[in-house]
Amino acid sequence: xxxxxxxxxxxxxxxxxxxxxxxxxxxxxxxxxxxxxxxxxxxxxxxxxxxxxxxxxxxxxxxxxxxxxxxxxxxxxx
Amino acid sequence: xxxxxxxxxxxxxxxxxxxxxxxxxxxxxxxxxxxxxxxxxxxxxxxxxxxxxxxxxxxxxxxxxxxxxxxxxxxxxxxxxxxxxxxxxxxxxxxxxxxxxxxxxxxxxxxxxxxxxxxxxxxxxxxxxxxxxxxxxxxxxxxxxxxxxxxxxxxxxxxxxxxxxxxxxxxxxxxxxxxxxxxxxxxxxxxxxxxxxxxxxxxxxxxxxxxxxxxxxxx
Numbered sequence: 339x340x341x342x343x344x345x346x347x348x349x350x351x352x353x354x355x356x357x358x359x360x361x362x363x364x365x366x367x368x369x370x371x372x373x374x375x376x377x378x379x380x381x382x383x384x385x386x387x388x389x390x391x392x393x394x395x396x397x398x399x400x401x402x403x404x405x406x407x408x409x410x411x412x413x414x415x416x
Numbered sequence: 417x418x419x420x421x422x423x424x425x426x427x428x429x430x431x432x433x434x435x436x437x438x439x440x441x442x443x444x445x446x447x448x449x450x451x452x453x454x455x456x457x458x459x460x461x462x463x464x465x466x467x468x469x470x471x472x473x474x475x476x477x478x479x480x481x482x483x484x485x486x487x488x489x490x491x492x493x494x495x496x497x498x499x500x501x502x503x504x505x506x507x508x509x510x511x512x513x514x515x516x517x518x519x520x521x522x523x524x525x526x527x528x529x530x531x532x533x534x535x536x537x538x539x540x541x542x543x544x545x546x547x548x549x550x551x552x553x554x555x556x557x558x559x560x561x562x563x564x565x566x567x568x569x570x571x572x573x574x575x576x577x578x579x580x581x582x583x584x585x586x587x588x589x590x591x592x593x594x595x596x597x598x599x600x601x602x603x604x605x606x607x608x609x610x611x612x613x614x615x616x617x618x619x620x621x622x623x624x625x626x627x628x629x630x631x632x633x634x635x
Binding site: 339341342343344346349350351374375377378380381382383384385386387388389390391392393394395396397401402404405406408409410412413414 | 472541552
């Protein structure tokens with residue numbers, strides 16, 4: 339029997355479109371009868387999108403200034 | 417132990433040919449690159465300014481050290497400048513320097529690699545004996561990913577969750593889901609098989625999903 343555990347185990351390949359037709363059909367059938375797994379799938383797909391937005395770190399301006407000065411010194415001597 | 421990772425190409429030849437449909441940003445990069453390749457230092461400095469924040473963000477998340485991140489960015493732009501003449505422009509400049517930075521960060525971290533020892537620390541969903549989800553998701557937060565403004569507290573939780581991932585999992589997650597590298601590129605850079613890359617990515621996503629879910633349960 340196809341379980342939630344099987345469903346979640348195959349999410350990466352499902353999202354990538356790499357499951358075989360038979361495997362994808364089995365997963366879809368499970369999802370039709372399992373709202374928690376549908377929610378899980380949605381949140382699994384949302385995770386990278388949220389991470390991309392959260393993981394933006396601007397370089398501190400002081401550091402950017404030092405980088406510019408370093409590159410000028412280093413590259414002007416080449 | 418032998419380090420199987422291979423140095424990243426510095427001529428941009430591994431990237432995608434995007435000439436027919438380059439974005440405005442890529443076209444501006446291309447113009448600046450032409451100037452830099454002709455010896456115009458200001459052109460190169462403008463490229464540095466355009467890409468330093470994202471490179472720093474990547475390096476900081478990978479190394480978890482401001483000092484290391486600063487050095488990764490510095491080394492990356494030095495390497496880029498030294499290889500400007502060889503850069504054929506088949507890849508976008510941004511993709512090219514991001515790959516150099518990712519490789520620099522990986523090389524810097526290679527002696528700290530302790531992936532296998534910490535696998536059990538990854539958070540993951542729990543199941544009943546019959547294989548059903550032990551906990552039903554209480555809040556559907558998936559739509560938050562499309563909202564214009566990202567909640568500051570959520571952003572902090574995601575950064576902490578990412579930083580808490582074991583190194584090899586964090587690297588794969590950042591390179592694939594944040595930087596957009598292919599499985600094959602990551603496999604080559606990290607010296608692990610494509611199935612291993614996919615396995616780590618899946619477990620990293622599950623762990624981070626758990627962190628975000630926990631955040632929404634608390635608010």
